[in-house]
Amino acid sequence: MADKRPAYSQLVKDIRAGKFVLTGELEPEKVTGIEEILVSARAMKPYVIAANVTDNPLAYAYMNSLVPSWKVQEEVGLETVYQMTVRDRNRLALTSDVLAAAYLGIRNILAISGDHTVLGDNKGAASVYDLDSAQFVYLLHRMIDEGVDVAGNEIHGKVGINVGIAGNPNADPLMPEVLKIGRKTKLGADFIQTQTMFDIDKTKEFLKEVEKYKCPTLIGVFPLKSYGIADFFDRFIPGVSVPQELLASMKKAKEEPDKAKRSQLYDEVNLEFFRPFIKEIHKTTSAAGIHVMAVLYERIFEPLLEAF
Amino acid sequence: MIITEKKAMEEIQEMIAPYGKLFIVGCGTCSTSCQTGGEDEVKEMTEKLGDRVAGWAMVEEPCDLRINRRDLKAYKKQIAESDAILVMACGAGVQTVGIYSDKIVLPALNTLFIGETERLGKFHDMCRTCGDCILDETGGICPLTRCAKGLLNGPCGGQVEGMCEVGDYENECAWVQIYDRLKEQDRLDLFTAFRPPRDFSKKTLKMHRYF
Numbered sequence: 001m002a003d004k005r006p007a008y009s010q011l012v013k014d015i016r017a018g019k020f021v022l023t024g025e026l027e028p029e030k031v032t033g034i035e036e037i038l039v040s041a042r043a044m045k046p047y048v049i050a051a052n053v054t055d056n057p058l059a060y061a062y063m064n065s066l067v068p069s070w071k072v073q074e075e076v077g078l079e080t081v082y083q084m085t086v087r088d089r090n091r092l093a094l095t096s097d098v099l100a101a102a103y104l105g106i107r108n109i110l111a112i113s114g115d116h117t118v119l120g121d122n123k124g125a126a127s128v129y130d131l132d133s134a135q136f137v138y139l140l141h142r143m144i145d146e147g148v149d150v151a152g153n154e155i156h157g158k159v160g161i162n163v164g165i166a167g168n169p170n171a172d173p174l175m176p177e178v179l180k181i182g183r184k185t186k187l188g189a190d191f192i193q194t195q196t197m198f199d200i201d202k203t204k205e206f207l208k209e210v211e212k213y214k215c216p217t218l219i220g221v222f223p224l225k226s227y228g229i230a231d232f233f234d235r236f237i238p239g240v241s242v243p244q245e246l247l248a249s250m251k252k253a254k255e256e257p258d259k260a261k262r263s264q265l266y267d268e269v270n271l272e273f274f275r276p277f278i279k280e281i282h283k284t285t286s287a288a289g290i291h292v293m294a295v296l297y298e299r300i301f302e303p304l305l306e307a308f
Numbered sequence: 309m310i311i312t313e314k315k316a317m318e319e320i321q322e323m324i325a326p327y328g329k330l331f332i333v334g335c336g337t338c339s340t341s342c343q344t345g346g347e348d349e350v351k352e353m354t355e356k357l358g359d360r361v362a363g364w365a366m367v368e369e370p371c372d373l374r375i376n377r378r379d380l381k382a383y384k385k386q387i388a389e390s391d392a393i394l395v396m397a398c399g400a401g402v403q404t405v406g407i408y409s410d411k412i413v414l415p416a417l418n419t420l421f422i423g424e425t426e427r428l429g430k431f432h433d434m435c436r437t438c439g440d441c442i443l444d445e446t447g448g449i450c451p452l453t454r455c456a457k458g459l460l461n462g463p464c465g466g467q468v469e470g471m472c473e474v475g476d477y478e479n480e481c482a483w484v485q486i487y488d489r490l491k492e493q494d495r496l497d498l499f500t501a502f503r504p505p506r507d508f509s510k511k512t513l514k515m516h517r518y519f
Contacts, residue, residue, distance in 0.1 A: 087457075091505065113457060113459070113464040113465065113466075115466065115473070116456055116457060116466065116473060116474045118456075118474050118475075119473065119474070127456075127457060129457045129458050129459065130505070130508075131505050132457070132459040132460055132461050132462070132464075133459075133461075133464070134460075134461035134502060135460070135461065135503075135504065135505045138502070138504065138505070139505075150505060166465060168465040171463075171465070171467065172468065172469050172470075173469075173470060173484060173487070175487065176462075176463050176467075176483055176484055176487040176499070177463065177465075179487070179496070179499055179500050180461065180462065180463060180483075182500060183461060183500055183501075183502050184461075186502070187502060195465060238465065238466045238468060238473040239465065239466070239467070239468045239473075
């Protein structure tokens with residue numbers, strides 16, 4: 001099914017043209033302005049083909065992701081991947097937002113479950129999950145490929161959007177995750193973006209397992225801007241652990257009292273770890289590209305990605 | 309069985325504060341098994357509330373209107389003289405006692421779920437009464453109830469070593485359990501099958517019509 005869907009976005013066009021694609025990530029927070037997002041988008045634009053815009057990550061109530069997704073395209077000229085969770089919307093609200101996204105010229109949607117509300121900053125909120133992420137991919141297939149909503153009601157106008165799904169190569173056990181991805185690719189996924197990876201062997205194992213689904217896969221990497229971020233990530237992100245050696249190097253860098261020198265040390269630690277990591281993925285695997293989750297760490301893009 | 313837990317005594321005190329005399333009803337079925345509203349717990353409650361108690365009774369099944377009529381018949385006078393009835397049963401029991409008596413009813417318990425009893429005091433949430441059972445497709449494990457997100461096509465990215473991100477990885481991921489069970493049974497085709505969106509109207513539309 002995915003092969004039959006046209007490439008509506010530059011991201012999917014580049015993937016199908018066989019380019020090694022790079023995507024970035026933007027995170028609206030609990031704010032009423034998006035200037036910071038636009039600054040980040042401008043900073044990463046020379047190095048990435050598109051940027052994901054996160055949707056209440058970790059179930060924190062932030063600005064919605066649609067408006068920044070649109071504004072970044074309009075004002076910065078950087079294509080966006082509009083992330084949508086099924087945690088906060090029932091099928092009516094999902095349909096409404098997809099229609100609005102089509103109107104605003106959004107060309108990619110990443111369909112995800114979303115972290116449970118009990119992990120977030122409004123722990124008492126109901127988690128919706130009217131649909132799960134597979135059923136959301138099905139809804140998108142109906143809207144994009146068949147011109148109807150999930151109940152079969154006709155849409156007036158065209159929804160020209162490519163669909164991404166998430167994958168977690170860190171999953172243990174891995175097979176339920178792999179089969180779940182297979183289920184979704186059959187429903188109409190155009191690409192996969194993975195959870196953050198630090199382990200090259202796990203990355204390769206995952207790519208080998210999902211190869212049969214023929215769905216282009218972008219491997220997630222998360223350059224660590226500071227030791228605090230690394231430590232938070234290691235402790236609080238479900239299923240992700242930062243390698244102890246990397247964590248120790250970050251901790252050592254933290255001890256440098258001079259801020260500018262400390263930043264430089266952090267950059268060096270990141271480049272030392274991620275440059276060979278990305279190179280290895282590029283050279284030795286079938287991955288379609290890299291999804292760089294370097295939120296507010298745009299200075300790392302150039303030294304990290306200039307070779308790709 | 310319907311699993312219940314006792315409300316904190318402070319909460320009950322606050323709830324009953326506006327009322328004078330109370331009649332207490334216990335449940336002879338599920339709440340007796342849960343040790344939340346059996347005869348022992350009802351007696352304990354009457355002791356705690358002392359003079360305010362106009363009387364008490366055990367109803368074999370407070371959720372059955374006919375059995376309320378049978379078991380509360382002898383207490384009509386005491387009930388009439390009470391300002392409210394404190395019901396030590398599940399939500400269905402509280403409401404049915406209200407329908408039978410036409411009195412103000414107050415819940416002494418929180419109703420948790422329909423569950424499996426492993427042993428006294430250890431119960432597992434098993435059924436959400438969704439009205440559209442799919443246990444035949446999921447190895448006899450209910451994802452709607454036992455997956456924190458109620459996903460029909462799991463697992464999500466929040467499982468780590470088969471444990472769920474909700475509740476500090478103390479609960480098993482229902483979808484990993486379903487995978488293991490179906491694999492054991494050589495029925496993984498059921499795991500890979502796509503389950504379309506649920507029709508929630510099925511339950512909503514018949515909610516009040518079943519007797």
